Amino acid sequence: MATGSAAKKSEPEPLVILEQFLPYRLNVLAGLTSSALAQIYADRFGLSIPAWRVIVTLGQYEARTARDMAPDGVMHKSTVSRAVSALEKRGLVVRRPNLDDRREEWLALTPDGRAIYEAVAPEALAVEERLLSVLTPQEQKTLAALIDKLTRQARVLAPQSAEEGDS
Amino acid sequence: MATGSAAKKSEPEPLVILEQFLPYRLNVLAGLTSSALAQIYADRFGLSIPAWRVIVTLGQYEARTARDMAPDGVMHKSTVSRAVSALEKRGLVVRRPNLDDRREEWLALTPDGRAIYEAVAPEALAVEERLLSVLTPQEQKTLAALIDKLTRQARVLAPQSAEEGDS
DNA sequence: CACAATTCGTTGCACCGGCAACGAGATTCT
DNA sequence: AGAATCTCGTTGCCGGTGCAACGAATTGTG
Numbered sequence: 001m002a003t004g005s006a007a008k009k010s011e012p013e014p015l016v017i018l019e020q021f022l023p024y025r026l027n028v029l030a031g032l033t034s035s036a037l038a039q040i041y042a043d044r045f046g047l048s049i050p051a052w053r054v055i056v057t058l059g060q061y062e063a064r065t066a067r068d069m070a071p072d073g074v075m076h077k078s079t080v081s082r083a084v085s086a087l088e089k090r091g092l093v094v095r096r097p098n099l100d101d102r103r104e105e106w107l108a109l110t111p112d113g114r115a116i117y118e119a120v121a122p123e124a125l126a127v128e129e130r131l132l133s134v135l136t137p138q139e140q141k142t143l144a145a146l147i148d149k150l151t152r153q154a155r156v157l158a159p160q161s162a163e164e165g166d167s
Numbered sequence: 168m169a170t171g172s173a174a175k176k177s178e179p180e181p182l183v184i185l186e187q188f189l190p191y192r193l194n195v196l197a198g199l200t201s202s203a204l205a206q207i208y209a210d211r212f213g214l215s216i217p218a219w220r221v222i223v224t225l226g227q228y229e230a231r232t233a234r235d236m237a238p239d240g241v242m243h244k245s246t247v248s249r250a251v252s253a254l255e256k257r258g259l260v261v262r263r264p265n266l267d268d269r270r271e272e273w274l275a276l277t278p279d280g281r282a283i284y285e286a287v288a289p290e291a292l293a294v295e296e297r298l299l300s301v302l303t304p305q306e307q308k309t310l311a312a313l314i315d316k317l318t319r320q321a322r323v324l325a326p327q328s329a330e331e332g333d334s
Numbered sequence: 335c336a337c338a339a340t341t342c343g344t345t346g347c348a349c350c351g352g353c354a355a356c357g358a359g360a361t362t363c364t
Numbered sequence: 365a366g367a368a369t370c371t372c373g374t375t376g377c378c379g380g381t382g383c384a385a386c387g388a389a390t391t392g393t394g
Contacts, residue, residue, distance in 0.1 A: 014227035015288035018220070022295050023200040025314050028241055030197035032321035033190040039326060048350080053185065060181035067372065074195055079351060081374055103359050103372040121182035127324065128189050134320045139313060146302065146310050147192050153301045154199035157294065159206060215380075234342060243382060248344055270342040270389045 033131060040123045045116060050075055050083035052120070058093065058109045059117040065104040072155070092116060200298060207290045212283060217242055217250035219287070225260065225276045226284040232271040239322070259283060 018024050034049070041047040047055065057069055069080045084107060087093040092113035095105040109117060132140055185191050201216070208214040214222065224236055236247045251274060254260040259280035262272040276284060299307055 015285070016223050016291060017227060018223050021223075021291075022298060023197075023204050023291075024220075025311075025318070026193070026197040026200055028239075029314055029318045029321060030190075030193040031241065032318060032325045033193055035325035036321060037190050050351085053191075056183050056185050056188075060184060065372080072195070074198070076352060077373065078353080078375080082351085085374090101360070101372085105373085118182070124183060124188075124190075130324055131189060131317060131320055134316050135313065139316075142309060143313050143317075146306060146313070147196055149301050149306075150298060150310075151192070151196045151199060153298055154196060154203060157297055158199045158202035217381090232342080244343065245345080245383080246381060249381085252344090268342085268390070272343085 033127075036127055036131070037124060040127060041120055044123075045120055047116075047120070048083065048086070050079045051087055054080065054083050054087060054093070054107075055109070055113065055117050056121065056124075058107060059114065059121065063106045063108045065098070065106060067104065069107075087113070200294075203294055203298070204291060207294060208287055211290075212287055214283075214287070215250060215253070217246045218254055221247065221250050221254060221260070221274075222276070222280065222284050223288070223291075225274060226281065226288065230273045230275045232265070232273060234271065236274075254280065 037052075038049070041052040042049075053075065054069060057064060061068075066080050066084060067077065069075060070077060084093060084095075088095065091110055094108055094110055096108070098104050098106055135143065204219075205216070208219040209216075220242065221236060224231060228235075233247050233251055234244065236242060237244060251260060251262075255262065258277055261275055261277050263275070265271050265273050302310065
């Protein structure tokens, strides 16, 4: 008790300073970067965030099942399901049955889908680069390492994941 | 062209590696920390993310208008409006008209609201601390600086903000 | 002073995403 | 083989949130 000068009536001291609170700052930053990215994939290509992730994943892996799309529970399976349906309807993704396990289906980009991928990806990378341009290469490495550490720890503290956000 | 070995038929190389893509990783991390925090303010106190932010802000500043609640456009004004309504209905926040400008109203915590604030805040800080416990004090300072730099830059790249996430 | 232009906050609308229940298919145990 | 259990993916439902239009109030301008 009796810290410093003020022991007045009801002079409530702030316990949390939002601007310095790590989770808050992480969310602001993540939100801003998402916003910057959305200009590309949403405004210019009509892709939702989950759709963008599906496109990128298929561009990266050639063929995956819907479940593989959410390795660590970052996206909900219902979210993936709806994103894939939308992409299929637009002719950007095709499904082929997996004969070994007929519960799941293989997903792949169509030529149109790949075309979009090849149009969006470089621009997304450009945004990332512009973001990182304010950091030195050394700082970038440090940042990556810190994010890794924190993510591992956050995965321990969070329930069983499934968050949502964007990329 | 002719990079390395493969110039096969249609051997599409991945352009973006999601797991290394900064915006993605930031969103995963932010989502996980939100998830960890939500255990506290949502599950235990029935607060939504915006409600939590309103409570913290009022705990910090004593009295603010609804508009002050979203300084940099982090929350939408409609989001704030609904959060305040909900909190008022629960008797955690009161409004008092601002006679100088009757378009806006002053918001403040009720005793009940402050009680909740004083119960939640320490726990939220504890989560933050557990998160940061995997970093040395030096790393924590570095992290804060990097987040600052990136946030400033992201604010330049993003349209005029308004993202959403949580704290 | 009157009239436009701006600002604060609310609300109807639509969309998005999580949850949980479900059906179809696979796996395991007896 | 048959029954219970588990897994993949879809879908109805609901709460949350952004958007845009709006009413009320204030500010600026002729």
